Amino acid sequence: MSRIHASVEAFRIAVAALRANKARGILTTLGIIIGIVAVVTTMTAANGLANSFRESVSVLGTDVLYVSRIPWMFQGRFFQFRNRPNLSLKDSEKLARQLGTGVAVNPTDDTRRPVKYLSEVIENATVIGTTHKHMLVSSAVPEYGRFLTEHDVEFKRHVCVIGTTMHERLFGPVDPINKKIKIGRADFRVIGVMEKQGSAGTFGGPDFDSQVFVPVTTFVREFGGLHRSFDFAVKAPSSVDVADFEYEVVGEMRKIRRLHPSEEDNFAINKMDSLVEAFNNVMGVVLMIGIAITGISLFVGGVGVMNIMFVSVTERTGEIGIRKAIGAKRRAILQQFLLESSMICLVGGAIGVALSFGVAAAIDRFLLPASVSLPIVIIALTVSIAVGVISGFIPAWRASRLNPIDALHYE
């Protein structure tokens, strides 16, 4: 009971002290404000990055394996892989035959070509050669029109399906269906527009919405195919464990490649998991740097608060003496100053959080989707209170240990 009343009193003193020294308090919290803005912005940006990554990755699906010549994440070992033989469309047919029905194998390759409609041109657009099986290995579907069919692939038709961004940029409000566009030097008829998929393009990933899909056979004819290596997207049947399925695919690929048991694979199996893992590693580093910067600014802020608390204790030595003389215990004095320092930091933290909303809005507008979430706000405010308690402890401890007689006679 008595502790509660003492706490209420301590709270009241802290508020009064803050109100008496507004300017000083705000200046003191500058370090905390910067630190908290750093915390919130780092975490918000990291969240936004992770979300947009996850969004774009989810299009591809985790039960799909990608057989390629070179692993996605080769980290400087490129020369090890450059002499591997290409994966051809024939290989893709063989693999499909050997894996049997129920398994979709979709060969794809991409290139960059200018895409043109009337006078509108997109330089360097990503052109993807694929088949009707694209629909089976990816969650992407056309928003209107249709996707490529088996016949389109078989008869090497000059048809294409475009992404929403490409639609907007080339056609504006015009209905693109059955319009002729030029991809490189060849004419293609637009037969469909893909649904919006969100973009991983902000951090160097593919921008799915500005791609154009054409039949892989047409792709080979128009953009050259002899020296191309295709990627095979292979979707595991839902009844099979993905890890087991991977062994099967590796086995079949080794047969196609006629590899002796002593030879290493000369192809790579890529998975979303490995991409996610690589992304997480990068994110880890980014977060570590963010935390380090944040830590430094919070440390500097904390030292500032400690300094001002020493001043506050010295200024109020007489008051401490009075309080002790009429019965305040050490704990009550300790609590009073700890509350004061935590409240200074909490105010700083709150200002920091408020500013962070602005920074996050700017990031959201110009960089990537980001918004400050409640857990981040709670973490930021908790951190600022913790900084207050830690940096206020030594001054508060000193105050609580003052001899009442000396404190009373302090001038």
Next chain:
Amino acid sequence: MTLELQSVEKIYEMNSVGVHALRGVSFGIDENEYVAIMGPSGSGKSTLMNIIGCLDVPTSGTYLLDGSDVGSLGEDQLAEIRNEKIGFVFQTFNLLGRSDVFHNVELPLIYAGMRPARRKKLAEEAIDRVGLADRMKHRPNELSGGQRQRVAIARALVNRPTILLADEPTGNLDSATGAEIMEVFDALHKEGNTILLVTHEDNIASHAHREIRLFDGQIASDSFESEAA
């Protein structure tokens, strides 16, 4: 006996030299006594006052307050005793400048852990008792010296202390105001309070019914004993 000192000594270590502030002081004070402690500066008045007020403990000897030995208590236990049994009135008033009259008077009750409603009643009674009921929401810097000292008296009274300790209560006041303050103490004594004044002014000491004179850390004279003898 309300309080009793038996051969109390106090030695301060200053630059590794022991300063003998009190050299064996023994006396007792009964309930509703009105005592003045006198003596020149350096005689040990302040040290004695600090020990009686439980702000300090004797180096040797015993100090019994309400029958219990407080000489060996820790700092927090002493704080509790001060809160419950001692009412201080200082020469420099020692009020909290940022708090109003009511809060200043209420403060000991807060540290005693009393409920707000009861606190309010007791604090208002004490403020009314010193005639400042209309100044409840004023801050110390809006009051005259005499009014400030009345606030301090109200704060000292509010916890119904065993003893009221006043250290040069009129030292910072002009003589007319000082006389008014002494009237307050006289009245409080009549109401049954035990009062101990520390002063070096004879006319202030004359309000008390008993005078203890200190010299060089020892009792030079005690009017109670001389009467008894």
